[in-house]
Amino acid sequence: MREFGNAEVLFIVFALQWTLTLTALAFFGGGIAGIAVALLRISRSRYIRLAVSGYIQVVQGTPLLVLMFLCYYAPSLFGIELNALFAAGIALTLNASAFLGAIWESALRAIPKAQWESAEALALPQSKVLRFVIAPQAVRIALPSTVGYLVQIVKETSLASIIGFVEITRAGQLVSNATFEPMKAYVCVALLYFLICFPLSRFSQWLETRSPGRTKGPSRG
Amino acid sequence: MSVIQVENIRKRFGSLEVLKGVSMSVEAGEVVALIGRSGSGKSTLLRCLNGLEMIDEGAIAIAGHRMSYNAAELRALRRDVGIVFQGYNLFPHLTAGENIMLAPVQVKRLSKSEARIEAQRCLDLVGLGDRFDSYPDMLSGGQQQRVAIARSLAMQPVVMLFDEVTSALDPELTEEVLAAIEDLAAQGMTMILVTHEMRFARRVADRTIYMRDGIIHEQGPSDSLFAEPQTSELRSFLKAELGQ
Numbered sequence A: 001m002r003e004f005g006n007a008e009v010l011f012i013v014f015a016l017q018w019t020l021t022l023t024a025l026a027f028f029g030g031g032i033a034g035i036a037v038a039l040l041r042i043s044r045s046r047y048i049r050l051a052v053s054g055y056i057q058v059v060q061g062t063p064l065l066v067l068m069f070l071c072y073y074a075p076s077l078f079g080i081e082l083n084a085l086f087a088a089g090i091a092l093t094l095n096a097s098a099f100l101g102a103i104w105e106s107a108l109r110a111i112p113k114a115q116w117e118s119a120e121a122l123a124l125p126q127s128k129v130l131r132f133v134i135a136p137q138a139v140r141i142a143l144p145s146t147v148g149y150l151v152q153i154v155k156e157t158s159l160a161s162i163i164g165f166v167e168i169t170r171a172g173q174l175v176s177n178a179t180f181e182p183m184k185a186y187v188c189v190a191l192l193y194f195l196i197c198f199p200l201s202r203f204s205q206w207l208e209t210r211s212p213g214r215t216k217g218p219s220r221g
Numbered sequence B: 001m002s003v004i005q006v007e008n009i010r011k012r013f014g015s016l017e018v019l020k021g022v023s024m025s026v027e028a029g030e031v032v033a034l035i036g037r038s039g040s041g042k043s044t045l046l047r048c049l050n051g052l053e054m055i056d057e058g059a060i061a062i063a064g065h066r067m068s069y070n071a072a073e074l075r076a077l078r079r080d081v082g083i084v085f086q087g088y089n090l091f092p093h094l095t096a097g098e099n100i101m102l103a104p105v106q107v108k109r110l111s112k113s114e115a116r117i118e119a120q121r122c123l124d125l126v127g128l129g130d131r132f133d134s135y136p137d138m139l140s141g142g143q144q145q146r147v148a149i150a151r152s153l154a155m156q157p158v159v160m161l162f163d164e165v166t167s168a169l170d171p172e173l174t175e176e177v178l179a180a181i182e183d184l185a186a187q188g189m190t191m192i193l194v195t196h197e198m199r200f201a202r203r204v205a206d207r208t209i210y211m212r213d214g215i216i217h218e219q220g221p222s223d224s225l226f227a228e229p230q231t232s233e234l235r236s237f238l239k240a241e242l243g244q
């Protein structure tokens, strides 16, 4: 048995890089896929909208933990060995794409139809209407909830510990097992999550209360 | 030669037929007022003229384009047909100047500096030369509406369509917007104005069209139409509009 000392704390702190890596993977991967999800959800084709809606329902309806297992074990059926980072990254990306996609879809829908029409009446093609008129307004509406969701992602990366990926939760678990000091280990882990999440939460709140000024129009749904 | 030629168009929303065979033509430089009760199809007609609504039957030719719902052809048509709505619909995240510059830069491929000069010229036209950098929410309704007019003018349209552009404004602010439209009329712009301002229609429009239940019920030179309405429906409509 080992003492709970500086080395143990450092071990957990070093694992922070993997928590942050996973968060970045999920946020950027999920962000790009989420943009696609949101845009397809406002597509003119009913079938595309339905198909994407089905995707959102399935992903949102599956516990992330189960998604994590599926991403880890499914490739092995085809003889592919995925490393834990990759599997966790995919699971978190899928999950984030569905949630961010839904957030952004509702932001896009919150922009009045008259904005589309008056931009189209100026002979702007759809892609430019979206880029120069709709998206900038939708981004302002969606920003607080997007940053808020980033906090969720940080915490959700802890589930990667279940497939053996050593981020801070798994590091805490290892330290706890080695030292029989679970309280110290997990308080240390909790503190680290708090240090990342708290500023993000405050930032999200600040974005939310920021003077409504130019961001007139319906509030986010 | 007529700038707008509308032939027997029909438009349905589901089972509701809103335009029941409308034909009209507008000559270059002509100003036409469109009046009629709420729900008579005035806005729908205007929106059909720049392809915001698809017609079910009939044909439209406007500013040298045949109405087509092919995306590229429709954009070409819209470059030449400006429309201004009751609700201004300025882009709230852009300044007045940026609102006006957007389409010239993105559609006509003007350089930023060319577009800036053009935007300034259009703002001057509507008497807002000093509000280039104001955001829409810093402007009064009347000023926003004039920016919206300037935004359409910056595309140098052949035809301008106005849909009740003063209905959302207080009476004091109505005048400044009407003055901007009157200036345009004086410069020979071809225009269709949907309006509830009967006195303005009479003063500015060469011709007035009275719509009722999706058809043109009566039309004629504004002076004679307002002075001697021929149908009892128009008489009672005018009485109600002018009486209030």
Ligand SMILES: Nc1ncnc2c1ncn2[C@@H]1O[C@H](COP(=O)(O)OP(=O)(O)OP(=O)(O)O)[C@@H](O)[C@H]1O
Binding pocket: B013, B016, B018, B036, B037, B038, B039, B040, B041, B042, B043, B044, B045
């Ligand atoms: N997108 C739509 N879907 C269904 N019905 C519509 C739509 N747009 C208009 N209508 C209906 O068409 C009819 C004519 O509407 P329109 O807006 O053209 O009238 P209007 O003459 O402009 O009236 P107002 O003076 O109130 O603006 C109304 O009964 C309206 O409810």
Ligand SMILES: [Mg+2]
Binding pocket: B042, B043, B044, B163, B164
């Ligand atoms: Mg109307």
